[in-house]
Amino acid sequence: MATQTQVKPDPQLQSRRGTFDVLQDWVTTVDHKKIGLMYIAYALIFLVVAGIEALLIRIQLAIPNNTFVSPQTFNRLFTMHGTTMVFFVGMPILFGFGNYLVPLMIGARDMAFPRLNAFSFWVSAFGGILLYCSYLSGFGLYGAGTAPDVGWFAYAPLTARVFSPGHSTDYWTLSILISGIGSIGTALNIVATALCMRCPGMKLGRMPLLVWLYLVTSGLVFVTISPLTAAQIMLCIDRYLGGHFFDTQAGGSAVLWMHFFWIFGHPEVYILVLPAFAFANEIIPVFSRKAIFGYPAMVSASVGIGFISLSVWAHHMFTVGMGPGPNAFFTFSTMVISVPTGIKIFNWLATLWGGNIHFTTSMKFAIAFLFQFLIAGLTGIMLSVSPFDWQLGNSYFVVAHFHYVLVGAILTMIFSAFYYWYPKMSGRMLSEKLGNWHFWLFVIGFHLTFDFMHIPGMLGMPRRIYTYEADRGWALLNQIVSSGAVFQAVATLIFVWNLVASYFKGEKAGPDPWDAWTLEWSTSSPPPSYNFATIPTVESRRPLWDRKHPEEPDELFE
Amino acid sequence: MFFSLQLIASRGLSPHADWLPASEWVRYAAQNLICLLALHFNQTGTSMFAPQATSSRSIFGLSMLVLSICAVIFLIVSSLLLYTLIRYRHRRGFTQREPAQIYGSTQVELSWTVIPILIVIVLFLATARVIFVTETAAKPSNALDVVVIGHQYWWEYRYPKLGVVTANELHIPVSDPTHPAPTYLTMSSADTDHSFWVPRLAGKMDVIPNKVNTMWIDPDKPGLYLGQCGQYCGTQHAKMLIRIYADSPTDFAAWIAQQRQTAAQNPAAANGRAVFESNACVNCHTVSGTSARGTFGPDLSHVASRATIASGAVPNTPQNLRAFIDDPAHFKPGALMPAMRLNARDLDAVTQYLTTLH
Amino acid sequence: MSTAVAIPRQPIEEWKLPSRGVVGMACLILAESAIFIIFVVAYLYYIGKSLTGPTPREVLELPIFSTICLLSSSITVHFAVHSLRTGHVSRCATWLAATILLGGIFIAATAKEWYELIYHYGLTLRTNLFGTTFYSLVGLHASHVIVGLIMLSLAFIFALAGKVTQAHAERLEVLSLYWHFVDAVWVVVFTVVYIVGR
Numbered sequence A: 001m002a003t004q005t006q007v008k009p010d011p012q013l014q015s016r017r018g019t020f021d022v023l024q025d026w027v028t029t030v031d032h033k034k035i036g037l038m039y040i041a042y043a044l045i046f047l048v049v050a051g052i053e054a055l056l057i058r059i060q061l062a063i064p065n066n067t068f069v070s071p072q073t074f075n076r077l078f079t080m081h082g083t084t085m086v087f088f089v090g091m092p093i094l095f096g097f098g099n100y101l102v103p104l105m106i107g108a109r110d111m112a113f114p115r116l117n118a119f120s121f122w123v124s125a126f127g128g129i130l131l132y133c134s135y136l137s138g139f140g141l142y143g144a145g146t147a148p149d150v151g152w153f154a155y156a157p158l159t160a161r162v163f164s165p166g167h168s169t170d171y172w173t174l175s176i177l178i179s180g181i182g183s184i185g186t187a188l189n190i191v192a193t194a195l196c197m198r199c200p201g202m203k204l205g206r207m208p209l210l211v212w213l214y215l216v217t218s219g220l221v222f223v224t225i226s227p228l229t230a231a232q233i234m235l236c237i238d239r240y241l242g243g244h245f246f247d248t249q250a251g252g253s254a255v256l257w258m259h260f261f262w263i264f265g266h267p268e269v270y271i272l273v274l275p276a277f278a279f280a281n282e283i284i285p286v287f288s289r290k291a292i293f294g295y296p297a298m299v300s301a302s303v304g305i306g307f308i309s310l311s312v313w314a315h316h317m318f319t320v321g322m323g324p325g326p327n328a329f330f331t332f333s334t335m336v337i338s339v340p341t342g343i344k345i346f347n348w349l350a351t352l353w354g355g356n357i358h359f360t361t362s363m364k365f366a367i368a369f370l371f372q373f374l375i376a377g378l379t380g381i382m383l384s385v386s387p388f389d390w391q392l393g394n395s396y397f398v399v400a401h402f403h404y405v406l407v408g409a410i411l412t413m414i415f416s417a418f419y420y421w422y423p424k425m426s427g428r429m430l431s432e433k434l435g436n437w438h439f440w441l442f443v444i445g446f447h448l449t450f451d452f453m454h455i456p457g458m459l460g461m462p463r464r465i466y467t468y469e470a471d472r473g474w475a476l477l478n479q480i481v482s483s484g485a486v487f488q489a490v491a492t493l494i495f496v497w498n499l500v501a502s503y504f505k506g507e508k509a510g511p512d513p514w515d516a517w518t519l520e521w522s523t524s525s526p527p528p529s530y531n532f533a534t535i536p537t538v539e540s541r542r543p544l545w546d547r548k549h550p551e552e553p554d555e556l557f558e
Numbered sequence B: 001m002f003f004s005l006q007l008i009a010s011r012g013l014s015p016h017a018d019w020l021p022a023s024e025w026v027r028y029a030a031q032n033l034i035c036l037l038a039l040h041f042n043q044t045g046t047s048m049f050a051p052q053a054t055s056s057r058s059i060f061g062l063s064m065l066v067l068s069i070c071a072v073i074f075l076i077v078s079s080l081l082l083y084t085l086i087r088y089r090h091r092r093g094f095t096q097r098e099p100a101q102i103y104g105s106t107q108v109e110l111s112w113t114v115i116p117i118l119i120v121i122v123l124f125l126a127t128a129r130v131i132f133v134t135e136t137a138a139k140p141s142n143a144l145d146v147v148v149i150g151h152q153y154w155w156e157y158r159y160p161k162l163g164v165v166t167a168n169e170l171h172i173p174v175s176d177p178t179h180p181a182p183t184y185l186t187m188s189s190a191d192t193d194h195s196f197w198v199p200r201l202a203g204k205m206d207v208i209p210n211k212v213n214t215m216w217i218d219p220d221k222p223g224l225y226l227g228q229c230g231q232y233c234g235t236q237h238a239k240m241l242i243r244i245y246a247d248s249p250t251d252f253a254a255w256i257a258q259q260r261q262t263a264a265q266n267p268a269a270a271n272g273r274a275v276f277e278s279n280a281c282v283n284c285h286t287v288s289g290t291s292a293r294g295t296f297g298p299d300l301s302h303v304a305s306r307a308t309i310a311s312g313a314v315p316n317t318p319q320n321l322r323a324f325i326d327d328p329a330h331f332k333p334g335a336l337m338p339a340m341r342l343n344a345r346d347l348d349a350v351t352q353y354l355t356t357l358h
Numbered sequence C: 001m002s003t004a005v006a007i008p009r010q011p012i013e014e015w016k017l018p019s020r021g022v023v024g025m026a027c028l029i030l031a032e033s034a035i036f037i038i039f040v041v042a043y044l045y046y047i048g049k050s051l052t053g054p055t056p057r058e059v060l061e062l063p064i065f066s067t068i069c070l071l072s073s074s075i076t077v078h079f080a081v082h083s084l085r086t087g088h089v090s091r092c093a094t095w096l097a098a099t100i101l102l103g104g105i106f107i108a109a110t111a112k113e114w115y116e117l118i119y120h121y122g123l124t125l126r127t128n129l130f131g132t133t134f135y136s137l138v139g140l141h142a143s144h145v146i147v148g149l150i151m152l153s154l155a156f157i158f159a160l161a162g163k164v165t166q167a168h169a170e171r172l173e174v175l176s177l178y179w180h181f182v183d184a185v186w187v188v189v190f191t192v193v194y195i196v197g198r
Helices: A019-028 A032-061 A071-105 A114-136 A168-196 A209-241 A254-288 A295-311 A324-336 A338-352 A361-384 A386-392 A396-426 A432-452 A454-458 A475-505 A543-548 B002-010 B021-040 B054-087 B106-135 B249-260 B267-278 B318-326 B344-355 C020-045 C064-085 C089-120 C129-160 C166-196
Strands: B144-151 B154-159 B164-167 B169-173 B183-189 B194-197 B205-207 B213-217 B223-229 B241-247
Touching: A019 A032, A032 A071, A032 A114, A032 A475, A071 A114, A071 A168, A071 A209, A071 A254, A071 A396, A114 A168, A168 A209, A168 C020, A209 A254, A209 A295, A209 C020, A209 C129, A254 A295, A254 A338, A254 A361, A254 A396, A254 C020, A295 A324, A295 A338, A324 A338, A324 A361, A324 A386, A324 B106, A338 A361, A338 B054, A338 B106, A361 A386, A361 A396, A361 A432, A361 B054, A386 A454, A386 B054, A386 B106, A396 A432, A396 A454, A396 A475, A432 A454, A432 A475, A454 A475, B054 B106, B054 B213, B144 B169, B144 B194, B144 B205, B164 B169, B164 B249, B169 B249, B183 B194, B183 B205, B205 B213, B241 B249, B267 B344, B318 B344, C020 C129, C020 C166, C064 C089, C064 C166, C089 C129, C089 C166, C129 C166
Parallel strands: B144 B183, B169 B241
Antiparallel strands: B144 B154, B154 B164, B183 B213, B194 B205, B194 B223, B223 B241
């Protein structure tokens, strides 16, 4: 599989091309790097859109009995916000980074199935566009033909034809079904690439941790997205062919949908968080100037998290009335998953210990990730205690918890990844000055919003309510929460500006601006379409460390 | 404050009070902090930290243990993290090329695997105890049975053994801790998923179609306990409020007696009653002693005895009642009751009739 | 900056990695299995819960003949791959034809069974929970069989047109893995629907 031939760049390709040629190049490309960038750009657009939806939600909730938006509009806003963020921001951006980095990090020229890669991207993109077409449909009888308003988990029987006439639920179902096909395709590609395309010498035990984590993530995708696909097919059968899968009037079960959805839904959040761990595993060592502490433990913990995450789903259903046995079991399995997760946090801590920590913007975000993920994990432990969840489930405490993970851990680590790999992808450094503004505004806004959001939950505020009573004592807290959203919005705009401006005016990055150790830094920035002039051969986990420190290469100590 | 002191004194909620004295202090601190917060925000109305019944108290006790453990873990790990960041930050003039590369240590890995496992075991045992005690509690013979049916967007309450049907405001007897008289709620839904959540009395329990769930509540102080639907059920999920009145035994008996009577037949409201019975109202509502036998909407036999209408959304005043009947979207856009669009005279008459239904 | 080749300290053993096609198909099979498992779980969960209508015992007969055909087609496709690996393209085409024929018989038998159920017993997707879960599960499997038959037919046509060579043996093997998967799923569906469910 490995080729050792030299490839000379074609001079004809370097002549100026018209807009149409550029467009055609991007639309028909099968190059993993271009596809990765398209995933990332697509996700950023939806990040801004879903962020606006969040802002509208927060404006409506800032004062009790507000009339900024109607209840129908509000219900659409939170459904679209959740659905967009999970499926059309989280998944694409993480697959985008995976697409870009995995072949480079294992010394390959492309993914295992480049055409499948392109197909997966366009199918996913179509799904997202389909969802947003729902906004263009007309208003009608009770949600007919408009954006979905059933919540991102679309519990049955609210989604049955009788309770959701019109097509709002269908937009939800079909757009996710279609983009799910794309997700499975990408995951298949990542697994096949990581297992079959590694450069010589790169045994599995020498793969960068990022590749390991993407391998586990992709494995999860196969057994996770499929249950959702199955459940959505069942929902379509109910809605269009008169089936009774979730038809409680015909003896069907609403709880069955919940089981199927959460068998998808819980591992899904691990699909979203494992890539964040992947980034942390690469970024924290480089800016601590130390190898990652406990590589084998990190691999085992990641694989362990993957497996255990398949057994915890019904902790979303503690209040459904499953009985004490299942409640106790799922409490236990959820608590158990904290053990490998804790191992990872401690290993990162140990990596920092004794190091020489450089606080670049990327590292600042990674540090924020560590603190915030710690808190998120702890509130998760609180929620795993099912009696506690009987109070806090479906309240703003849960909303605060999962936003702590999604924004405080995942999005924060995504920002870190941007600052770290943008030089490689574009050849320019992002502005550290703008990055500083981005970081501090974002962290302040994040904590204003999501720290305080825990309290209304503990004071009895349920989620998914378009307004609340003035006498509940939630008003001041909601105002603080809403104010934080403004900071985060401004910070995100600064970030987007940084991305665009640095592309034209940023300081030129060389191939290796961070003095890092994995293979992607051994090629130019941006890499040529063939990635490496010669396929490398590796001797250890940090091939570039070996080259830079020939007197103490990793392989002697690993 | 007194409350948390009482809890500490009773020590009845900590299964490990005897052999973990240090955690006791932490728990004490946590309890006080939480009570401070609750008092500061001046709302014990729906706070889970102001429990007033057995179930919510045992949850509160367990939550204190959990919060304390998590607080300790957070303090230790974040302090370590902060220390590491400060001590090992890059300083200008740092001449050594790269720090010592440490690849791992089996002992250290083992220690931070084993200790979390032990914490998990402790936490799980404490939790399992509360789960089983709450969910397998034996039902005393003097328990009151109430059937709760969730609708989009109101609550139906039936007292099968007492022959009472009402809506949106639940009356139950106070339960003296020495002679407990809990209320057992048997719950199901007529349409989509709902959830019955009154934080000061118990955790929430989902109300699901084609499934029967049970829970029990035993408030030990008379008063009004607030809550609301805890599972997104459609457009007006936000306004599906719950009001539970815990009455003294005499008050409860009086309320039951009143509710069991047939609806009032005030001759002054005969005109309004005629309007009610000749319009579509009868298709959805029941008023005992009349031809109205509908079950899609709330039972209105004693609607004037309720403090609120529209499931707690607005106070029960003649103006609000009139506006609601004219067009429910005025208060609850998306509610399933259509705008009746009666002419002004009929509207006034019907409103007057309903205000006589005590 | 060019990539320097690291000087190996020990001689690199032969660097052998798994085949992309096999790994890719294994992933696809994993994902498809998960979908089938959910439909099987739904079927098992709803056994005996229908409020009305015909029950499985009343209307289902064991499809022995079609099952034998489908399971035999796994053997024939195995021989097709073996033939191609040893270079006998026309023999491979024959075995492919046998596979397609057996698979086609299976589909025809299923269609006949459904015709009976719909027009004779009045059991449709809408009738009751049994109808919904039965047609969904068996239909999902049948649709996978049809996709497999299409792919096998394409391979057969290419073989007849002389475009298939010994070098394509691995690709045919990947396709045969899919076909074996489809057969394995039928074993599960058969057990659940015709044995456990009745």
